[in-house]
C-alpha cells in the first residue's frame with residue numbers, strides 16, 4: 001500500500017448565520033447550501049472536472065430532498081458524474097462530511113472534494129401523527145369517495161396534532177438545555193462564569209468582524225420572493241451586550257433554579273458552510289496555497305444519560321495522541337459553544353486530574369487550556385449554530401486564523417447529540 005495522501009484545506013465559505021424564523025424563513029437548507037458552495041467554487045476557481053466527491057452534513061434533513069449533497073452538486077453545476085452523499089453525526093455532521101472527503105483523498109479515491117453542511121431550523125419537517133399518516137395512506141389507496149371518507153373514521157382530535165422535531169435526546173427525553181443544566185449543577189459551573197464566557201464570545205466575534213477576519217468567510221444570500229434583498233452579515237452577534245444584560249435574563253430550561261439562559265446558549269440558527277479540500281500533490285500542481293493540512297481526528301462518545309455534552313473532553317486527547325502532540329502545542333483552539341456551560345465543563349475536564357484518571361486512565365491532566373487561544377474570533381453562542389453547518393464553519397475559521405497568524409497547530413472540537421464528541425488537529 002502506498003502512503004496515504006496528505007490532505008489540504010484550501011478554502012472555506014459560509015452563508016451569514018441568522019436566527020431561525022427570520023431573514024431565511026422562506027429558504028431551505030438546500031438553498032443555503034447551494035449559495036455557499038456556489039460561492040466557494042467561484043472564489044477558489046476550482047476546476048469542476050477535478051472534483052471527485054461532495055459530502056454534506058445535515059441533522060434534520062428534508063423529507064423532500066434527504067440527500068442534501070446530491071441536490072447541492074446538481075444545483076451548483078458540478079458534473080452529474082460527481083458522487084455525493086449526506087451524513088448525520090448530529091452537530092458534528094459537517095465534521096464527519098469533512099472526514100469522509102479526507103478519507104476519500106487519503107485512499108486515492110479522489111484528489112479534490114467539497115465538504116460542508118447546512119441546517120434550516122425555519123424549515124423543519126412537521127409530521128402528522130402515526131394514525132393520521134395511516135389514514136392519509138389508506139385514503140390515497142381508496143377506490144371510491146366512501147372508502148376515502150371511511151379511512152378517516154375513528155380518528156380522534158389528538159390524532160390531528162402535528163409533531164415537530166424536539167431538540168432532545170431520544171434515549172433519555174432530556175432536552176439539550178436540560179442536559180446543560182445538569183452539567184452546571186454537577187460540575188459547579190456558575191451563572192457568572194457562563195455569562196462571562198458568552199460576553200467574550202460576542203465581543204470577540206464583533207472584533208473579528210470589525211478587523212476583517214470573519215467577513216471573507218461569508219457569501220451573500222439573496223432572499224425570496226423577489227431576490228432583491230440580500231443578507232451579507234451575521235445577524236446574531238450582539239456587540240452591545242453586557243454582563244448586566246446577560247445577568248438579567250431568566251433561565252430558559254429550569255425556570256426556578258436554572259443558570260442556562262438565551263444569552264449563554266447557542267441560538268436556534270439557519271445557515272450553511274463548506275470547504276474545498278485537496279490532496280497536497282494536487283494543490284501544489286494546481287498552484288493553490290493550502291490554509292492548513294489535516295493532521296488527525298477522533299470521535300468519542302459518552303452515555304447520554306450521564307453528562308451528555310462531554311464528548312469533546314474524550315475526543316480531544318484521542319486526536320492529540322493520534323497527532324503525537326500535546327494540548328500545549330496548539331496555537332489555537334476552536335471549541336464549539338453549544339452552551340457556555342458545556343465549554344466550561346469540557347475545559348474543566350481537560351485540566352482535571354480526576355477526569356484524566358477516571359476517564360482516560362492517565363496520571364496527568366490533558367493540559368491547561370489557554371483562554372487567549374480559545375475561540376479567538378467568538379463562537380457559536382455569538383455567531384449561531386446551524387447544526388449541520390457548524391463543524392465546517394469552525395474548520396474554516398481555524399484554518400484561516402492559523403494561516404493568518406502563521407501558527408503551526410490548531411485544534412477544534414464539537415459536541416453532538418447522543419453524547420458524541422469530535423476533535424480534529426490541523427497543521428501548517
Ligand SMILES: CC(C)(COP(=O)(O)OP(=O)(O)OC[C@H]1O[C@@H](n2cnc3c(N)ncnc32)[C@H](O)[C@@H]1OP(=O)(O)O)[C@@H](O)C(=O)NCCC(=O)NCCS
Nearest residue numbers: 167176177238241245246252261262263265266267268338
Ligand atoms: C435558549 C433558547 C430557548 C432561547 O430561545 P428564545 O427565547 O427564542 O431566544 P431569544 O433570542 O428570543 O432571546 C430571549 C431574550 O433574551 C435576550 N437575549 C438573548 N441573548 C442576549 C444577550 N447576549 N444579551 C442580552 N439579551 C439577550 C433576547 O433579546 C430576548 O429578549 P426579549 O425577550 O426581551 O426579546 C433557544 O435559543 C435554544 O433552545 N437554544 C439552545 C439550542 C440547542 O439546544 N442547541 C443544541 C446545542 S447542541
